[in-house]
Amino acid sequence: MPNSSILAKLRGFGERVAVVHCPEPGSPISVTYAQLADRVAEFSAGLGPVRRLVALTAGNDIDSLVAYLGALEAGCVVLLTGELSSELAATYDPDVIIDHGRIVANRPASAHRLHPELALLLSTSGSTGSPKLVRLSARNLIANAQSIAEYLDIGPDDRAATTLPLFYCYGLSVVHSHLLRGASLLLTERSVLEPAFWDEFRAHRATSFAAVPYTVDLLDRIGFAQMSLPDLRYVTQAGGKLEPARVRTYAQLGATAGWRFFVMYGQTEATARMAYLPPESAAEHPDCIGIPVPGGHFTLTPVDGGEELVYHGPNVMLGYACGPADLALDRTIDALRTGDLARRTPDGLFQIVGRRSRFAKLFGLRIDLGRVESELATAGFVAACTDDGTRLIAAIRSRTASTAKVHPVQSARLIAEVSGLPTAAINVTVVDELPRLATGKIDYPAVRGLAESLSRTDDDVSAIYADALCLPLESISPAHSFADLGGNSLSYVTVAARLERVLGTLPTDWPQRPIADLRRSPRARFGRALDASTALRAIGIVLILGSHIRLFEVWGAAHVLLAVAGYNFARFAVSSAPRARRLQLTGRSVAMIAVPTALWVSITMIWQPGYYGWQNALLLNKILGPSNDTAGHLWFLEVLVYCTLACALLIRIPWFDRWERRAPFWFALGLLGLTLVLRWQSLELYPEREIVFSPLACWFFVLGWAAAKATTVWQRLIVSAVLLACVPGYFGVTDREHLVVVGIAILIWLPALRVPAVVAVVAVAVADSSLFAYLLHWQVYPMFGDQRLLALAACLAAGAAATEMVDRFRRRIPWSSLQSQYLGGRLVRQLRDQQVTRNRLAGKVIE
Structure with missing residues (x-):
């Protein structure tokens, strides 16, 4: 979609429905392609003829979509984000700031030199805190949209529900690929856990939705396998590796129910997609990423430890931007070194077998564990970081360089700032000394074991919270507090009484403390608090x-x-x-x-x-x-x-x-x-x-x-x-x-x-x-x-x-x-809210 002929492309689909939006249940708003073109033209004209850097904070709503397409139509470079952090704003000094379709700042002339091919800036999939952005051209976006539309066979009768936000490259690729083919979008901010989401999905005959691994967990929780979705044609999954057994299960479920399950592989640096696993291959090869998207191809380059997967194609980014001067750069890379070690199977499918560097992929974010350790060291913490597939696990030496005592909660918050993860995905263990191998290197399996050995009290408290608040136990992590989980005065008294039986005397601020910070303590000699x-x-x-x-x-x-x-x-x-x-x-x-x-x-x-x-x-x-x-x-x-x-x-x-x-x-x-x-x-x-x-x-x-x-x-x-x-x-x-x-x-x-x-x-x-x-x-x-x-x-x-x-009724x-969207809501919305709170959205993208 995004090129100089956006309006012509939109108008070419005439009175076909482009967008259905349901800001309120039962009150859908339908916008045809002709109407969308008119609104885009009006917004573009309002920006004027001067090419400028536009920072756009966007949600899954029509105004945001119009602003995005209108800015591209005006020839501007769009820095697309969920919330414009102070760091990102200070680094790039955008000429125009648009908040969900409303222009809030407007500099008449640009303060930047902008490369003529540059169209879009997105946070990097591998960034863990810096305002490092991916520079994408209109050609990148069109090429990727065309390839996705081709292998998904998107047609004018398709309608995709936007289960991912517009400002994440995976969610944005859904928008591009559907508008390119004259298909339509069901714009929604609702969680897949909300019955209203599925009511709208059926009522408006949506044919597909996108999922990250955690979304699949949520689908299991609500009994997705038993749902009747007569118009569903396919489900896509990316944003992290899904366990092979679950790939096989969902592929078989789709085959039985009449829809297809596409596992996809990509990075923001490749404008979202590089490979997909054909559904018919999922049953026999659920551990593979599949074949390259149309128009692209892979090579394997020998490196220490194996062969690195390198992607070539018209959707490979122009390069990175670390500051405003980089916005004027020409293309700096022609092929994308993914950082993944891979092999090619005899069937011609590609399979990821490891990583060159220490990355973890959690909640859809790719986290550089080495950088997290480096940032902690800068702050005075001696730490070792690993993951268990669902949490970032950090072992921190009990004394910092300044001899100050390490506080687990403060450490978790710092890691959240650095990594972009919600605190729910972080486990901090304070130790006297970091576990090391005989060679002196950090023993990372032992770090992972520390978190497991200290989790018993966490499990006790988590079970109490889960029971009292009627939440799934698996959705509660040691970083959650009673207040985080939606606890209130009506559930407070019951939980406090049960916690005292498990933990002893409670601190007065226990509702605000993460579970990991609640430790067993001696009971008071007289009575109870x-x-x-x-x-x-x-x-x-x-x-x-x-x-x-x-x-x-x-x-x-x-x-x-x-x-x-x-x-x-x-x-x-x-x-x-x-x-x-x-x-x-x-x-x-x-x-x-x-x-x-x-x-x-x-x-x-x-x-x-x-x-x-x-x-x-x-x-x-x-x-x-x-x-x-x-x-x-x-x-x-x-x-x-x-x-x-x-x-x-x-x-x-x-x-x-x-x-x-x-x-x-x-x-x-x-x-x-x-x-x-x-x-x-x-x-x-x-x-x-x-x-x-x-x-x-x-x-x-x-x-x-x-x-x-x-x-x-x-x-x-x-x-x-x-x-x-x-x-x-x-x-x-x-x-x-x-x-x-x-x-x-x-x-x-x-x-x-x-x-x-x-x-x-x-x-x-x-x-x-x-x-x-x-x-x-x-x-x-x-x-x-x-x-x-x-x-x-x-x-x-x-x-x-x-x-x-x-209480018994609520438990059953x-x-x-x-009701708890913080834990059970759409994952990317949870990440966005956590990042907005910290004002650190820059440099972190679900992919």
């Missing part, structure tokens, strides 16, 4: 239920729990994760409240007509009314959901997200100041008697947020001062105000309480079931009449029973695990 938020939840629900039942009257606990909810939101949702991940975590937590509430309200409406209304089922009573006693029973859950979603959406906005990450406490304090306006001014939105039970009480939620982010004494003093200044006089009932002040003060100053073990066990059980106890008690306690103490016990028991039932149904 009970998290303050857990204690407050247990006490609060007892006070709320007891007061409603009229066993006693101690009011104010609901507002303490609102602050506890904000406290836990700050701990579990306002993490270091990317913005999208933060919102995803919040959405999952809200669903765990909203779905049971809606179901119970619906049941109650049948059982007790008139008790609740449809507004309650939608958690909108506090917005839509009516204002009566029973309809207002669930005010706390409604306000909790409103506050949580509003705060999550706020920090989804880039400007607020950056502010919160730079100054988490000051951001929380500023937001608290803003919401305190509602403490003093109701804006006449609610009658005076209803204000404290309405969304106007949101400042309690934000107060809890500020308490969680107050990490120093003076910060806690500030939050305490706000508490003491704002609570008195708010309710007009002194006892209630005293309770609220004491409860939130505990949250501010006492992160954990030491209590007898039996008390801790009871508190954990009560706190864990607090949601269902609150939800059900309105219908339970009236059945006991004046037996108020028995009614309280029954409400707590009903909550515990409902909690256990729901697969959809729970499908």
Whole structure:
């Protein structure tokens, strides 16, 4: 597609559908080739006639596709990426910056000398941190698209679902090869784990999708073999070696179901593809990469240790760029030395037998292990790195050159920066001395064995997380933390109790610590440490239920729990994760409240007509009314959901997200100041008697947020001062105000309480079931009449029973695990989010 006649090529396919995009379920947008050509022409004209360097951050959406094709049509050189890191921007100083189709910076003239053949810059498949880019020409792109379209026999009736991002060369090659032949694209950001992905795949009659090895793992997890996909014609796999047994399995599965399985081999330096294994050869030769793509050929060059595979073809890059001066270079290579040792079988197929250099291919990234070790050495760490096929394993000497103690978490984060891998793919073991052979060389098999020998505790913790969060055990790595995995306040108490039985005394920040950093420690001599938020939840629900039942009257606990909810939101949702991940975590937590509430309200409406209304089922009573006693029973859950979603959406906005990450406490304090306006001014939105039970009480939620982010004494003093200044006089009932002040003060100053073990066990059980106890008690306690103490016990028991039932249901149904896109979502999206967070996308490409 990408050449000077892009518009002519697009217009040549007329009213044929080019793109189907489903930004929202059930709302597809279809764009014909003629419409796409018009949009590309308009975008190209907007860029003007001057040839410039364009940095384009792209997603799988129509605007990004139009911007990409429009920039190429305008004759510009496109630096295509998922997120423009500060390092990449500083190194190449692009003339134009386009963010998902929107021009955000535009220099009228180019500051660079650009070679006339240069069209596209992509991160290198072998880069581990530097802004080293692959220089590709329009001829490279066209040649590779033509060869792929030829051996896949792509025709106008084909439609490929974009399971890989546009900015990765493998995903981009899918786009090029289909647009070249007048086929169409199903543009989607959805994961193959999402049922909506397959609904769209069937509804829009997609005929193919691309996979990396991890995608195949995910397909196994969701029962892909049993799926009915009548229009599926073929599946392609690249991005790393797939085990021969699985190649054979998928080839046979395809043959049975009527589709073909293409294993492919390539590098970004060859514009994506160099070889493919014909499906009919997969059963007998699943360990081979196959034959060269049309137009290309291989030679084998003798080197130490064997023969290196060298590729020749029109899709071989112009060369590398390490800085802006290189953008003016002519072709610097004619053949690509792959770095792979290979042989040719008697059947004429090529087989990879090793590597010349120490590379690992993990999660679709090719990682130079030698460079990782070198970067660690520069940072003062003496390390040895290897891999086990699924993780990068690093053994680091316990003392650095500066004699500072090595911290596994910090080391893992540094390796993530250097390698481009998510921390989920990194295992760090700290040792007194690196294992060595008799020759003095590093014993890399022993390094791999260290990780295996120290994994028992990791496995214990991983199993607890997997069970509590309903996640597949194999998807959890030692680098994950409870917060990373989507843990929230609803699952926190259960996990904490189980961890203490395995590990002993837990550090207060255990939810944020990777599994690898959680070590067994001696148990405390007296009792157990009970998290303050857990204690407050247990006490609060007892006070709320007891007061409603009229066993006693101690009011104010609901507002303490609102602050506890904000406290836990700050701990579990306002993490270091990317913005999208933060919102995803919040959405999952809200669903765990909203779905049971809606179901119970619906049941109650049948059982007790008139008790609740449809507004309650939608958690909108506090917005839509009516204002009566029973309809207002669930005010706390409604306000909790409103506050949580509003705060999550706020920090989804880039400007607020950056502010919160730079100054988490000051951001929380500023937001608290803003919401305190509602403490003093109701804006006449609610009658005076209803204000404290309405969304106007949101400042309690934000107060809890500020308490969680107050990490120093003076910060806690500030939050305490706000508490003491704002609570008195708010309710007009002194006892209630005293309770609220004491409860939130505990949250501010006492992160954990030491209590007898039996008390801790009871508190954990009560706190864990607090949601269902609150939800059900309105219908339970009236059945006991004046037996108020028995009614309280029954409400707590009903909550515990409902909690256990729901937990068992979630463990037995697969959809729970499908909710976690961080672990089970499309792999390349996970990599992109991790890299965006670190601002280090440059130089790392899935291939």
